[in-house]
Amino acid sequence: MHFSPRLRYFIIGVTLLATLLFAAFLWLRPLLNIGGGYAAKHACSCHFLQGRELAEISEHDLNFSVLGFYGLEAKGNSVYSSFFGLVRREARFREGVGCTLVNNEEKPLAKVVAAAAGAKKASPESIVAELPTLASALDFGMQPVPGGEARGLVVMQNGRIIGERYAEGYDENSLLLGWSMTKTLTALLTGGRRPPALLENGTVDTSLQHLVSRKNLYPHWSADARANISLADLLHMNSGLGWNEAYGSISDATIMLHEHADMAAFAAGMPALKAPEDEWAYSSGSTNILMDLHQRQLPEGQSIQQEIHDLFGQVAPSLIIEPDQSGRPVGSSYGWATGRDWARLGQFMLQGGVWNGDTLLYPGWIDWMRQPAAGSEGTYGGQLWLPGPDMPSLPKDAFLMRGFQDQRVFIIPSRQLIIARLGHGEDKVTDFDSLVKLILESVPSGQ
Template sequence: MNKIFKISLLLILLAIIVVAVLYYPRLNLITGFAAKNMCSCTFISEREPANIAATDNGFEPVSMAKSEVNAAEKYASSEVFGLKERTAVFIPGIGCTLVPEDVENEERTTLTPNRSREKIACPYPFGHEKAVDTTFSEVNYDRLETALDSAFAPRNLTRAVVVLYRDHLLAERYSEGFSEDTKLLGWSMTKSITSALIGILNRQGKVSLEQDHLFEEWNEDERSAITLNNLLHMNSGLAWEEDYTKISDVTKMLFLSEDMSEVQLQKSLVGEPGSAWNYSSGTTNLLSALIRDQFDTHQEYLDFWYSELIDKIGMHSMVVETDLAGNYVGSSYAWATPRDWARFGLLYLNKGEWNGEQVLEPSWIDYTVKPTPGSDGEYGAYFWLNAGGVYPNVPRDLFSANGFQGQHVFVIPSNDLVVVRFGLKEHPDFNVDDFLNSIISSIEKTQ
């Protein structure tokens, strides 16, 4: 027995040494991801910690982290073999935020957005009443069910699908443990929300696409030439590394920074603005700071996101999380039910109009879906495009909000469709081309 104990202890020590050698430089990122995700999934999505650990945090190397939740004090902590413990704290209204390394307690803004969750008195998707049970003669419902069956095959790890057709709820399905009331993280779909808010400010005359000298810190150097259009097209010329597999600009921003807008703000120019496309979550959080700069008070900034967009179109389930500096994490951290994410897609399908009100100018939608030079027709203004034929069996006019692990809001104007999909696998492991083509094929084209 003593020999077995010694061997077991030796194996544990060897495991710790292996982790230390291979992963120690990244442990604060691993435990940071695990703690933040555990906190948000528990307190925003209202899911069970054991399920979160096995699924959302169940991939390497995040699965090495052990997480604990304090339900009473509303925080989650994660560590790997007792090393690099990180804690994320929840505040209703602004979500979960990581506490900086080696700091037991950190002051965080107590300001929260004022919300207007008045129910809109019309059927879903434009309102909050029960969706109208509509049958379309051109829809082959058996084929549509087969398309959903395929999407929810166990290998695909799909959690939710919502299909809107001709402004009606055509189909929806959820995997076990999820429902129409479950708030799900959009990850980089949040960038598309941020783009819409810039569009609203543009409509209000507060910003313009060719506006330069965007930040005081840039006024005395060559970065002053960067325009708002450059930031929206991710061709600012600023240095940025978007690599989630190592310590990079994006991982340091999301899991180490107190003010996420500062990371991109302090980067130097490495290319001429407008000359090259470079995907950057830092740029989006820089735009979140730019939005904040348009208001006299922090409270006005917090309220604006909801009063002018989110609550205005009835996305009452949505929560956009902030960093420690009180900036919305416009790159990554918006949560909402799949039905509410579908409302957002419908706003764009209908050229910015919602219940008779023009929330976004039609010209802004056109701008959004115009390909960015250098993106091979794949990217517009914080929306992904099919102009280059990434999905060969899907119409080229498709555009979408996309997020990590296969979160999508697809808008297909030529088919009058909005398709929302949430899951834990992304293209090509989850074949988006086949998925969308099977839904489109279930609808006979009408003249």
């Protein structure tokens, strides 16, 4: 067959273009798969837990990077994302436990028995009229931010709600995502009351030191340097395990969250690159390991969901920590609760783990969590944050829960004050120092 030179060049050009496009797709496919996983999982949670329409979720929550180009579709209890038919991901909702991203289509979702239902009506406990002096501070806190908005802002003092604001479409019964504030809840689970340890000499050890110094945490760690990693090292982000926490690219964190059915197993499979305490390195993997270790030490027949309910049920009845495909709650990232319940979780910490007269944590556990981690420059403790140079207005005794896209719960013991702010937007764009300063100037001393 004879082709004219022009047709021959055209065929060669089309072939080269097709080859380049296919190569580009192969190169981009891992990133598109991760993006699709994020879109499906987040849309599923917002659709079923918040009752929002997919189009509105796409416009207001998937409004960064390439996420807005993913199509969304709801079928039954699943939400699917698709990138022009090239990549398709599924997240599945189950009543009482939220949404799970299907990271391995060949494996069924592990059965999870919910200990409690999702959002409950806000209780009317100790709610007083908003302080008039607090109004301008609340208005400031609800201003739009790049990429989004605050969706809930709750202020408590002396255990009472003294002011709150919600964005349009949200109220005191809306579940709000805490992202990495869930890490602090995982640490609270780790410090939950349990039978005291029996030592080799027959004595009983009820000390925190016995709990946090425990090593040889996994059998498969015992033959290498990971045997030296203690529970304290994981809590402090000092484990020395290899980890890349970047969110805007292909990293250990995004691969774990969007490609692995058992997130803790993926994290626990990382090699030790440094000795414990040699370097502080923020790691969602370490937190999911903590959740796994906690689950493994539960009595036979006790589910991790029941454990979460037993500890947090009376403090934050709306709380849900969504599971991965293995059935284990994703302790690093997927905690949802109402704005009031996030504030109450802060109050629980301010009270040292005591609620309604019941001591639910090891005595001194919160104080231990507030001790600075080695290498963190004094800004991080045991799965919680401490005042840093970016917030000069925050009293030195304060500590806080902190999550992606500017989720915060500030606990300020010297003022008996809790400030919970939840929303959506770009990360690290909210002027929290000015917000805290305005609130501190607007409320009584608290003592």
